[in-house]
Amino acid sequence: EIDLMALWVEEMVIESNLVLDILFLAYYENFCICNGQQWQNLCELLKGIVSGSFNIGKLAASSEAKNSFYHAKVQLLLILIETLDLENLLRMVHDDIPFRDDSIFLLKDIQAMDGLVSSLIPFEAVEVGPLILAWAVFVYLLLSLPDRHDYHVLMEIDHMGYVQNTIVCAPFGYLIDVLHSxxxxxxxxxASGYLSVLKTFISAFITSFEVGHQSETLKMITDILCKIYRGEESLCMQFWDRNCFIDQPIRSLLYSIANDFPINIAELVRLLSALCEGSWPAECV
Incomplete structure (x- = not known):
């Protein structure tokens, strides 16, 4: 009976991985749009999983089931970050497009989503740290858009408080662990889609908050970017394409590090070596 239970749990979690892959593709390829209520439902699901409210994690006994359960948490996290539509927000900031109540989420949905994010406790589950940080970036980018007459609701959100709260769970450290897993x-x-989501998140973070050149954050961001770009020719080509606005903040970070030579020479060399995949990127380096 125990073996049958373990087998059932293992198969169920594996099927969940497949469903989450499909769901990610549906949002990533813009086959459907995630509204505020759907985002909250997904966030509640992640919250329940990482908090232990769902017993499925406790039932995952085999190594296969544990790995699949770990993958499910990462998949949900990346889906939630992707559906914040940071790429579209970066485009709106880049093109100076004003915020409209239906351009991303409805303001009432953003309030409800913020209430849910504020209930996440980063020191109890490291998985929620990157999500809280992504939410802080999301709010900052919204506040960066022109035409702020409806922004009083957003101004009440303490996005800097979210950033400070995530320090305890080292969100970038968790992402590094994911990329090394x-x-x-x-x-x-x-896989390229997941990497692209992380790249957009890092780019949005760099846009939103200052990255000190002597900070541990810079080293961790460099680690993440190296793992994202290494071996990915298409992503490297996007990086060196000056018309690609998504990579512009990362390019600016690279040029800033280069201008500080020989300070942070290790980060500079590692990042450049990761960005030379393919003939044209190699020429750019």
């Missing part, structure tokens, strides 16, 4: 190798999903 077998998640992308073992996943049947779109």
């Amino acid at each position: 077998a998640f992308l190798v073992d996943s049947d999903g779109p």
Whole structure:
């Protein structure tokens, strides 16, 4: 009976991975749009999983089930970050497009989403740290848009408080662990899509908050970017394409590090070596 239970749990979690891969693709490829209520439902699901409210994690006994359960948490996290539509927000900031109540989420939905994010406790579950940080970036970018007459609701959100709260769980450290894990190798999903979501998140973070050149944050961001770009020719080509506004903040960070030579020479060399995949990127380096 125990073996049957373990087998059932293992198969159920594996099927969940497949469903989450499909869900990620649906949002990533813009086959459907995630509204505020759907985002909250997904966030509640992640919250329940990482808090232990759902017993599925406790039932995952085999190594296969544990790995699949770990993958499910990462998949949900990346889906939630992707559906914040940071790429669209960066485009709106870049093109100076004003905020409209239906351009991203409805303001009432943003209030409800913020209430849910504020209930997440980063020191109890490291998985929620990157999500809280992504939410802080999301709010900052919204506040950066022109035509702020409806922004009193957003101004009440303490996005800097969210950033400070995530320090306890080292959100970038968690992302580094994910990238060093077998998640992308073992996943049947779109690995390049997951990497692209992380790249957009890092780019949005750099846009929103200052990255000190002597900080541990810079080293961790460099680690993440190296893992994202290394071996990915298409992503490297996007980086060196000056018309690609998503990579512009990362390019600015690279040029800033280069201007400080020989300070942070290790980060500079590692990042450049990761950005030379393909003939044209190699020429750019």
